[in-house]
Amino acid sequence: MDDIVVVEELHFAYPPLMSGEEPVPVLKGINLRVRRGECLAIMGPTGAGKTTLCLALNGIVPHLTGGTFEGSVTVAGMNTRNHGPGEMSRIVGIVFQNPESQLFNMTVEDEVAFGPEGLGLPRNELRERVDWALRAVGIEHLRRRSPLQLSGGQKQRVALASILAIRPQVLVLDEPTAELDPLGRDEFFAALRELRAEAETTVIMVEQDGERVAEFADRVVVLVDGKVKLEGTPKELFSQVELVQEMGLDIPQVSELAHKLNQQWGTNFTFLTEEEALCKLSQLLEG
Amino acid sequence: MKAAIEFRKVWYWYEDSIPALRDVNFAVEEGDWVAIVGQNGSGKTTLAKHCNGLLKPKRGRVLIYGEDTNERRVEELARTVGYVFQNPDHQIFCPTTLEEVSFGLRNLGFSREEIEGRAWEALRAFGLEGYASKPPAILGYGLRRKVAVAAVYAMRPRIMILDEPDLGLDWGATKRLLENLNRLHEEGHTIVLITHNMKIAAGFSQKVLVLHDGEVLTYGPTRGVFKEIELLEEAALSPPQITRLSRRMIPCGMRGDSLTVEEFCEEYSRLVVRAKRASSLPR
Amino acid sequence: MIRTMDLSFDLYLERRSWLHSLDPRVKLLFVALSLSTLLLFNSLPVMACFLLAFHLILLSARIPWSRIGWIWSKMWPLTLLIFFLWPLFYPQGERVLLEFWRIRVTSAGLIQGLAMALRVNALAFAFFVLLLSTDQAKLVRGLVKLGLPFEWGLTLAIALRYLPLLYGAYTAVSEAQRARGWMVAKGSLYVRLKSYVPVLVALIITALRMMDNLSMALAARGFQPGAKRTYFRELKLGNADKVCLFALIVLFSALLTARFRCSFGA
Numbered sequence: 119m120d121d122i123v124v125v126e127e128l129h130f131a132y133p134p135l136m137s138g139e140e141p142v143p144v145l146k147g148i149n150l151r152v153r154r155g156e157c158l159a160i161m162g163p164t165g166a167g168k169t170t171l172c173l174a175l176n177g178i179v180p181h182l183t184g185g186t187f188e189g190s191v192t193v194a195g196m197n198t199r200n201h202g203p204g205e206m207s208r209i210v211g212i213v214f215q216n217p218e219s220q221l222f223n224m225t226v227e228d229e230v231a232f233g234p235e236g237l238g239l240p241r242n243e244l245r246e247r248v249d250w251a252l253r254a255v256g257i258e259h260l261r262r263r264s265p266l267q268l269s270g271g272q273k274q275r276v277a278l279a280s281i282l283a284i285r286p287q288v289l290v291l292d293e294p295t296a297e298l299d300p301l302g303r304d305e306f307f308a309a310l311r312e313l314r315a316e317a318e319t320t321v322i323m324v325e326q327d328g329e330r331v332a333e334f335a336d337r338v339v340v341l342v343d344g345k346v347k348l349e350g351t352p353k354e355l356f357s358q359v360e361l362v363q364e365m366g367l368d369i370p371q372v373s374e375l376a377h378k379l380n381q382q383w384g385t386n387f388t389f390l391t392e393e394e395a396l397c398k399l400s401q402l403l404e405g
Numbered sequence: 406m407k408a409a410i411e412f413r414k415v416w417y418w419y420e421d422s423i424p425a426l427r428d429v430n431f432a433v434e435e436g437d438w439v440a441i442v443g444q445n446g447s448g449k450t451t452l453a454k455h456c457n458g459l460l461k462p463k464r465g466r467v468l469i470y471g472e473d474t475n476e477r478r479v480e481e482l483a484r485t486v487g488y489v490f491q492n493p494d495h496q497i498f499c500p501t502t503l504e505e506v507s508f509g510l511r512n513l514g515f516s517r518e519e520i521e522g523r524a525w526e527a528l529r530a531f532g533l534e535g536y537a538s539k540p541p542a543i544l545g546y547g548l549r550r551k552v553a554v555a556a557v558y559a560m561r562p563r564i565m566i567l568d569e570p571d572l573g574l575d576w577g578a579t580k581r582l583l584e585n586l587n588r589l590h591e592e593g594h595t596i597v598l599i600t601h602n603m604k605i606a607a608g609f610s611q612k613v614l615v616l617h618d619g620e621v622l623t624y625g626p627t628r629g630v631f632k633e634i635e636l637l638e639e640a641a642l643s644p645p646q647i648t649r650l651s652r653r654m655i656p657c658g659m660r661g662d663s664l665t666v667e668e669f670c671e672e673y674s675r676l677v678v679r680a681k682r683a684s685s686l687p688r
Numbered sequence: 689m690i691r692t693m694d695l696s697f698d699l700y701l702e703r704r705s706w707l708h709s710l711d712p713r714v715k716l717l718f719v720a721l722s723l724s725t726l727l728l729f730n731s732l733p734v735m736a737c738f739l740l741a742f743h744l745i746l747l748s749a750r751i752p753w754s755r756i757g758w759i760w761s762k763m764w765p766l767t768l769l770i771f772f773l774w775p776l777f778y779p780q781g782e783r784v785l786l787e788f789w790r791i792r793v794t795s796a797g798l799i800q801g802l803a804m805a806l807r808v809n810a811l812a813f814a815f816f817v818l819l820l821s822t823d824q825a826k827l828v829r830g831l832v833k834l835g836l837p838f839e840w841g842l843t844l845a846i847a848l849r850y851l852p853l854l855y856g857a858y859t860a861v862s863e864a865q866r867a868r869g870w871m872v873a874k875g876s877l878y879v880r881l882k883s884y885v886p887v888l889v890a891l892i893i894t895a896l897r898m899m900d901n902l903s904m905a906l907a908a909r910g911f912q913p914g915a916k917r918t919y920f921r922e923l924k925l926g927n928a929d930k931v932c933l934f935a936l937i938v939l940f941s942a943l944l945t946a947r948f949r950c951s952f953g954a
Contacts (some may be wrong), residue, residue, distance in 0.1 A: 141587055178904055222906075223845070224849065383677075457867055459863050557867075
């Protein structure tokens with residue numbers, strides 16, 4: 119199992135908004151490695167630098183944003199210092215948070231085809247990729263529709279499909295469901311679940327929802343104020359309830375419950391999912 | 406005692422003539438904290454916009470403290486009903502945070518001293534004093550949201566409506582915001598919160614109104630509403646994890662209506678003691 | 689979630705017709721030729737014929753009368769204006785109908801006025817033939833195929849795509865500010881414009897954020913200006929297109945010959 123993403127001593131500050139001001143550092147020494155096929159969750163309070171880190175993975179930081187960049191980011195052997203977003207996007211795809219401003223074509227088909235078109239692929243391969251991506255995400259029936267008329271959940275799935283069509287090796291999801299309603303969220307994660315079952319794409323997801331992290335992530339990294347404060351499996355992380363809550367993170371309610379019960383009874387429960395909690399707790403009562 | 410907000414047989418449709426609100430009837434008493442939950446497209450925002458006159462019902466009436474909204478302009482109702490929109494960037498435009506928070510007060514015609522006093526009070530209430538002279542537009546998202554809420558709070562409306570205030574905020578910031586709102590609530594303000602975050606609805610509101618397809622499926626005290634599982638499913642919602650867990654443990658003797666982790670823990674512990682199973686707990 | 693109204697400024701009416709399936713390049717040529725030809729002719733019968741022809745084209749493309757009526761409803765103020773004003777500046781001709789002060793209205797003038805009014809309508813209808821039967825994506829694709837640089841086509845397509853979003857943002861911002869007690873001030877134009885500042889500034893900031901997000905989205909899709917692209921939507925000239933092209937060239941050459949050799953319709 120090799121590391122497909124290697125981030126070493128990454129320091130970054132955006133250029134100051136008004137001349138004469140000091141640049142404000144956003145990333146203050148990030149070291150991160152992601153294994154091929156892994157699903158890594160990035161959690162952290164608003165403003166911790168999660169989005170900036172995502173943008174650093176495909177070269178938007180620093181090529182498009184400017185700013186002071188130190189350290190290195192390498193994905194599948196390509197160093198972002200030497201390759202701009204145009205090239206990096208072929209191996210790192212990002213799905214952003216806002217459904218409206220990442221779709222800009224007239225129909226869903228055109229949207230999904232846009233990425234592969236830029237790769238100069240022959241026409242029959244374009245068609246194949248578009249068909250595959252639409253199927254993978256479950257929106258084939260929306261092919262001819264205008265993205266403007268779709269629901270939030272559908273829009274984000276279109277965004278996902280448009281990135282998948284490029285067939286990146288690493289998929290980065292920057293809080294893709296933050297602005298969706300529960301139904302939209304379920305639809306998106308159902309599509310993601312299917313994808314994970316099918317292909318071994320490496321997924322890096324920035325996610326606030328503790329329950330989703332518990333379900334999907336192999337490993338979690340907690341970013342606070344530009345630094346990695348905590349790392350571990352979801353189980354390891356969510357058992358340190360007080361520490362994690364202090365950082366302002368959302369943990370699954372069952373993990374919180376385990377902690378409270380432990381405090382009261384001196385037990386050593388750790389619950390990650392509803393099922394786990396149900397099993398253990400009902401067992402106890404029934405004896 | 407007149408109800409703070411009253412909807413009587415309200416119907417509303419947009420130009421495409423599919424009704425967005427169908428025969429909506431309910432009342433919010435002064436001092437209540439009501440959560441309005443429902444999927445996108447269920448009519449939550451449409452309903453909320455009727456509360457401050459941005460939309461006038463096509464049929465039926467909306468009364469704010471007994472006054473029909475049809476007879477009032479939005480700008481007048483702003484004195485009584487504060488509305489915090491979903492996207493803080495739709496409101497922020499001033500060169501400093503202090504000015505931003507004072508904007509509403511200036512519109513309502515308060516005196517210079519009053520404006521300063523209330524603006525600073527609002528900044529303090531949300532921990533924004535340090536940003537008073539900074540341009541709000543360049544602050545981070547969480548801060549911008551706080552500025553937007555503070556700006557409406559400064560106008561001290563008796564009723565505050567917040568449209569998904571937790572959107573894009575981390576849980577820590579959301580809790581802090583809700584605690585601020587709690588303080589307001591304790592001071593007697595009426596709070597109407599639109600959300601589809603069931604944890605917030607369960608943990609903070611006294612009453613919940615469930616909207617689906619423009620219709621009010623149910624409206625009542627939180628605990629009762631969260632028990633009506635089929636109804637929630639119809640509205641494509643599901644109660645928070647802890648409530649779901651407690652429901653699944655009804656066969657074990659739980660009541661099945663825990664709204665928070667604390668409640669569940671208490672109830673469960675009592676059951677353990679009663680069943681004399683304390684000794685068999687894994688240490 | 690902002691309720692997105694479908695204000696896509698898209699006149700396109702989806703139908704299955706010969707006109708709709710024509711290659712957009714053929715239709716663009718049609719517009720270009722119509723424009724230049726209409727400007728060269730002056731006589732009333734010619735204008736009327738063009739206008740009639742365009743109507744027939746639209747009807748054969750299954751565009752309903754209601755839509756045609758809608759176009760006329762937008763055009764009639766301008767039409768009437770030209771019809772009334774033109775004779776006032778065209779005093780030639782023998783039969784004088786009206787004379788007062790310095791103004792002479794002749795029957796020739798009236799006829800010319802009508803011709804000019806109809807010309808404007810014919811020009812508009814030529815464009816509508818294109819816009820009603822071609823969706824925006826195909827239109828932009830046609831322009832690019834004709835030589836417009838892809839980046840320009842993309843800019844045009846994105847602009848068309850974002851207009852309704854910007855309008856939606858404008859509505860949302862106005863509502864948000866009104867909810868804070870903001871009103872448009874009464875008074876002089878300057879005072880009224882100045883009172884729009886809260887809405888305009890918030891709107892501009894929102895638009896800038898949208899554009900920022902968009903540029904990142906383009907980068908994330910691997911867009912590189914100038915790079916070699918292939919196209920998902922292919923435009924090939926089919927038989928119907930070739931026939932129409934031929935017909936167009938023949939027809940307009942004939943018209944031009946008639947105009948300049950025989951002074952027809954001057």
